[in-house]
Amino acid sequence: MKVKSYLPPKFIVERNPDRCIQCQVCVNQCSFDVHYYDAEDDEVRSHEENCVGCHRCVVFCPTNALTIRKNPLDYRENYNWRPEVIEDITKQAETGGVLLTGMGNDKGYRIYWDHLVINASQVTNPSIDPLREPMELITYLGRKPDRLELDHNSLSLKTELAPQVKIEVPVMFSAMSYGAVSLNVQKSLARAATEAGTLWNTGEGGLHHSLYEYADNTIVQVASGRFGVHSRYLNAARIIEIKIGQGAKPGIGGHLPGEKVSADVAATRTIPQGTDALSPAPQHDIYSIEDLAQLIHALKEATNYTKPVAVKIAAVHNSAAIAIGMVRAGADIIVLDGFRGATGAAPKVIRDNVGIPIELALASVDSRLRQEGIRSQASIVISGGIRSSGDVVKAIALGADAIYIGTAALVALGCTLCQQCHTGKCAWGICTTNPFLTKRINPDIGTRRLTNLLRSWSLEIKDILGGMGINAVESLRGNRLHLRGIGLTKTELEILGVKMAGN
Template sequence: MKTYVIPEYLVERDPRRCIRCKVCVNQCTYETHCYDPESDTIVSKDSTCVNCQRCVTMCPTNAITVKKNPNANRENANWTVEAIRDLKKASESGAVQITGMGNDKPAFNYWDRILLNASQVTNPSIDPLREPMEIRTYLGSKPDHIEIDYKDGVPELKTQLTPQLRLDTPIMFSAMSYGAISLNVHTALARAASECGTYYNTGEGGLDQSLYQYGDHTIVQVASGRFGVHPKYLDSGAAVEIKIGQGAKPGEGGHLPGKKVTPKIAAARNATPGVDLISPSNNHDIYSIEDLAQLNEELKTCNPHAKISVKVPVVPNIGTIAVGIAKAGADIINLSGYDGGTGAARTHALKFVGLPAEIGVKEAHRALCEAGLRHHVELWVDG
C-alpha cells in the first residue's frame, strides 16, 4: 500500500561501495532494506526507517548513509511536523499509534541531576574522605514511637518492628515483564540486583521458575490481567506490588501480541502459546479503599513476610489517592511518572497525559503528612 506520509529519514546507498552482501537486509528489523534478485540490487524503503543506524554500523563497506529528510510538511504552533505525521499514519493504518522507551519531550528531569551527599545528612557532618559512611536504606512502615530498655548499660529495643526491605544501593530496577523482555534479560536483572544488594521487579508477566532462587531480591507484581499469579509465585518475592496503573499510559491496560507468547512465556503467564494477552485498563476487583485493603490482606496471607507496594500513575489529585492507599494498609506507594518506559503505549498518552514524578512526590508527601500517615508508608518513584 502506498503511503502519503513524508519519510522522516532518507537512506542513501553508494553503489560503488555496495557489494550486495545483504547484511543490511538481515539486520534491519523494520524491513527497510530488501534485495531485488532480478536487478541484483538492494533497495530501501525510506518510510519505514527509524534511523537506528544499525545498517550503517553493520555494513562492511560503509556504503549506507541515513540522513534527515529536508522535505517536511509546513508546521505551526498548533500543528507540528510530528503531529501531522502521526495523524497521517493513524488515518492510513486505521490504528492507534504506539511507541515505547519513555517520553522524548524536552522536559527537565531532576532525577538525572540528583546528588547524594551522605556526609551532610549526619549531625555533626562527617568527612567522607576520612570516615566510613554507607548509603544502606531500610524500607517499610515505621512505628509511631519506640521503647528501649537498658540491661547492664546495653540498649535493647522493646518495640517490635515490621519486616523491612534492606537496600545496600538505594536504586532499584523498575518493572519489566517476561514477554516484553527475554528470559536472559530477566536473569541479568535478577543477578545484578543480588550482586548490588537491591531489588528488581518482575512486571506483570509472571516469573520463570529458574529465577525463584533470587527471591530475596525480587519484587513480584500483580496487575489487572493476573498473568502468572499463583501462591508459589507470590511466596517467591520479598515484596508484592499491586499495579493499578502506569505513568507512561495512565488509565490504559497492556497488550502482548500472540507472536511473542512462546511456550515458555505462556507457561510463566498461565496462558496459551500464540494467543494475544490483554491486560484490562483497571483491576476489576478494586473499586474502593476497602477492596484494595482486602487484596492487600489476601496477598499477605500468601506471603506473610512480604511488603505490599501499590503502583499508581502520577495524575491530578495524586495526594488524595496516596492517602487512600495508605489507609488500605499498603507499606509502599510507587509513584509512576510520565517519563517511565514501556513496551508499548499510545504515542499521545506517552507524551501528553501523565505528570512528572517530581510533582507526584511533592503532592503525595504533603497529603500524607497532613493526614498523619507519612511514617506508615514509603514512597518509591519510577519514570
C-alpha cells in the same frame, strides 16, 4: 484494494559507496526490513520507508559506511501542524485504528529535574571526600514504626518491626514483564540486581522458572491480569507490588498482542499460546481504597506477613490524596510512576497527554504524607524518566526513598528509544520474544553493562553527597533545602517545596 501510502520515510539511509563492502551485516541486523541485497547488481540497497531510526545497522556496520539521518520533511513551516501531527493523521486515515507506540512520553513538557540544582558545602561546613571516608547508600524499604521501644536491660528491640528490605543502592529496576521484554533481558536485570544488592521487578507476566534463583532480589507484581500469580510466586518474592497504574498509560489496561505470547510466555502467564494477554483497565477486586486494603491484606495473609506490599500508581492530578488512602490501606511502599515512564505498548494519545510529571507528584505526595503525619508509615519509590545520578539525588532530596529505572536500564542494554516496542521487532533484541532477535542480548554482557551503570551512578551519588557534606543517603531524603529552583514560577516552587536559586 492496495492504496499507495502517503507516509514519507521518516529517515534517510546514507550508504557511503566508498566504504560499503556489500557484507550484508546491515541486512541481517535490521529487523524492520530496511536493508536488502540486490544479487543482480551485487549491491546492498534500502527500503527507507521502513526505517525506524534505531541505529542498529550504524553500530554494527564494520566499515562505518552507514549514516541514518532524519528526513527533514520540509513542509511549509507550521508550528501547529507539525510533521508528526500530519504523520499521525495520515496513519489513522489509512488504518482507522488507535495509534500505538512504545517508551515514554517524548513531548516537550517541562522537565523539572533540569530546573533544580543541588547544593554543596563551602567554608561553613566541610565537604566529605567519599574516596577516603565511608559513604552510606544503604536504604531500607518498608513501613517504619512511629517509635521504638527498647528493653532497658538487654538493650534489644521490643517493638515488632514490619518487614524491611535492605538495598545497597537506592536504584532498582522497574517492572518490565516477560513477554514485553525477553527472558535474556530479565535474566540480565535479575543477575545485575543480585550482584549489586538491589531489586528487579517481574512486571505482570509471572516469574519464569529459570529466574526463581534470583528470588531474593525480586519484586513480583500483582496486576489486573493476575498473570502468573500463585502462592509460590508470591512467597518467592522479596516485595509484592500491586500495580494499579503505569505512568505511560494511566487509567488503561494492557494488551500483550498474541504474536508475543510464545509457548514459554504462555506457560509463565498460564494462558493459551497465541491469545492476547489482556490486562483489564481496573483490577476488578479493587474499586475503592477499602478494596485496596483488602487485596493488600490478602497478599500479606498469603505470605504470612513476611513481605512488604507495595502499591504502584501512575502520577495523576490527585495523587497526593490517593497516596494517603494507599498508606492508610496498609501499603508499606508506594510507587509513583510519572508520565515520562515507558511502556512496551500504549495508545500514543494516552502516553502523550495523560498523567503528570513525576517531580511534582513526588513533591506533593511527600508533603501531604508529612502533613498527615504518616510519611514514615510507607517508603516512597518513584519512576518515570530518571536519566542520571543527578536526577536520583534530586528525587531523594524531594522525598523519595528509592528510584526505579526502566528506560535507563534498557539504554544500558543497547536501546536507542526508537519507540517500536509495540511491534515486537526490536532490533536490539530487548523488547521482543522473537528467538532470532532475543539472542542479541547476552545475559553475561547484559549483566555487566547494568552493574556498570549502577556502579557509575553509585560513585556519582557518593560524590554529590560528599560535596554536600552528607555521609548517608538517609540524611538527604526529603531534605529539600539542598535543592534550589531555576526558571520556575512561584507556584511551581511552592509545589516542589524548594526556594529559588540565590535565595
